[in-house]
Amino acid sequence: xxxxxxxxxxxxxxxxxxxxxxxxxxxxxxxxxxxxxxxxxxxxxxxxxxxxxxxxxxxxxxxxxxxxxxxxxxxxxxxxxxxxxxxxxxxxxxxxxxxxxxxxxxxxxxxxxxxxxxxxxxxxxxxxxxxxxxxxxxxxxxxxxxxxxxxxxxxxxxxxxxxxxxxxxxxxxxxxxxxxxxxxxxxxxxxxxxxxxxxxxxxxxxxxxxxxxxxxxxxxxxxxxxxxxxxxxxxxxxxxxxxxxxxxxxxxxxxxxxxxxxxxxxxxxxxxxxxxxxxxxxxxxxxxxxx
Numbered sequence: 001x002x003x004x005x006x007x008x009x010x011x012x013x014x015x016x017x018x019x020x021x022x023x024x025x026x027x028x029x030x031x032x033x034x035x036x037x038x039x040x041x042x043x044x045x046x047x048x049x050x051x052x053x054x055x056x057x058x059x060x061x062x063x064x065x066x067x068x069x070x071x072x073x074x075x076x077x078x079x080x081x082x083x084x085x086x087x088x089x090x091x092x093x094x095x096x097x098x099x100x101x102x103x104x105x106x107x108x109x110x111x112x113x114x115x116x117x118x119x120x121x122x123x124x125x126x127x128x129x130x131x132x133x134x135x136x137x138x139x140x141x142x143x144x145x146x147x148x149x150x151x152x153x154x155x156x157x158x159x160x161x162x163x164x165x166x167x168x169x170x171x172x173x174x175x176x177x178x179x180x181x182x183x184x185x186x187x188x189x190x191x192x193x194x195x196x197x198x199x200x201x202x203x204x205x206x207x208x209x210x211x212x213x214x215x216x217x218x219x220x221x222x223x224x225x226x227x228x229x230x231x232x233x234x235x236x237x238x239x240x241x242x243x244x245x246x247x248x249x250x251x252x253x254x255x256x257x258x259x260x261x262x263x264x265x266x267x268x269x270x271x272x273x274x275x276x277x278x279x280x281x282x283x284x285x286x287x288x289x290x291x
Contacts (some may be wrong), residue, residue, distance in 0.1 A: 004073060011114075012067040031066070056083065084209045108170055108212050109141075123166065127155055127213035129204055130170075134204055143215070152201055155213060159183045164216040167204060179203060180216065180230075180262035188246050191262040192229060223255075227271075230256030230264045234275065251275040 028036075036051070038059040043051045061079050072078075077085065104110045112125055124143035127150075130137060138150045139268070145161075148154040159165050160183050167179040181200065182189045184228040188200055195203075205209050223232050232255045240250045252272050256262070259269030266272050266288055273285040 002143070005071065008071050012071070013286070015067075038062060059250075083128075095165075100142075108168070112142075119237045123217055124215035125212065126158060126165070126215070127211075129211040129213070131210060145174045151203075155204075156188075156197060158213075159188070162263070166216040167211050168214070170212050176205075178263050181213075182216075227256045227258075230260060230262050230270075232256060232264050234278075248277055251277050255285075257287070 010143045026147050035056065036059075039051050039055040042055045042058050043049075046055070046140050048055070058079060060068045061072055061077065061082060062175045079190040104114055109125070109128060112119075112122055115122070125141040126144045126148075128139045128141055130139060138152060138155065140148065140150050140154075145158070148158050151266070155165075159181055162182065163184065164182040167181050169177040180192065182192075188195050188197065190200060190203060204213075219228070221230060226232070232253065234251060236251045237249045240246055251274075253275055254266060255271040255273070256264040257270055261268075269287065271285050271287045273282040275282045
């Protein structure tokens with residue numbers, strides 16, 4: 001929990017003595033100097049040319065009886081497992097590793113056209129609800145059946161024909177704004193809750209989001225047996241240590257729960273399990289109870 005760690009660190013900082021006024025020279029404390037001396041030794045052990053944040057971090061972990069050592073112990077961070085954690089700074093930039101191309105890759109419609117040679121791996125795209133000159137428009141997309149036109153009534157007609165649709169904001173992540181739009185027994189449902197036509201239109205006719213209406217992917221029966229309310233997804237983590245060559249590092253599977261409803265996001269209360277990239281077996285399931 002980054003907020004809890006930050007709070008604990010700030011509480012210790014607030015306990016430190018304060019000095020006010022101007023000073024011609026400033027000196028580090030003995031502990032401050034020792035940390036940098038130890039960080040330099042750690043850098044030498046790693047045969048690194050410069051002292052980095054990682055070396056300072058390891059020097060802090062090596063301390064005993066200090067406020068920072070107590071905080072690290074409280075959260076179970078050791079020299080053996082510290083590489084299992086990433087900093088807020090690194091996490092902030094994870095989604096932007098594609099530089100200028102992220103404008104295309106994070107746009108769900110653009111990426112469908114860019115990857116058209118691999119269309120079999122994408123769901124069918126039916127409609128885009130967009131805003132043009134301040135007016136909402138329902139635009140049929142490349143996979144929309146020819147018998148359906150370009151208005152909300154056609155979207156209702158389509159869901160009545162296929163049974164279920166996926167409705168997601170054109171841009172976004174973490175399942176925000178996603179709707180599983182289904183129809184059975186003469187009734188409409190949004191994320192498993194019965195809804196009227198007016199409620200459905202109000203959800204999709206959102207001024208802040210432009211919605212993409214696509215095929216709802218059906219899972220394998222083995223995954224449905226665990227939880228069938230969402231589309232459970234396999235996530236593969238790929239690294240480019242040299243900036244060029246992609247290597248599969250690890251993988252995990254996300255599974256929805258009664259708490260997440262129609263999405264499988266961990267932050268919403270979903271389950272996640274480790275996946276063995278050599279055998280495909282999954283294990284060590286966990287669930288975040290306090291995000």
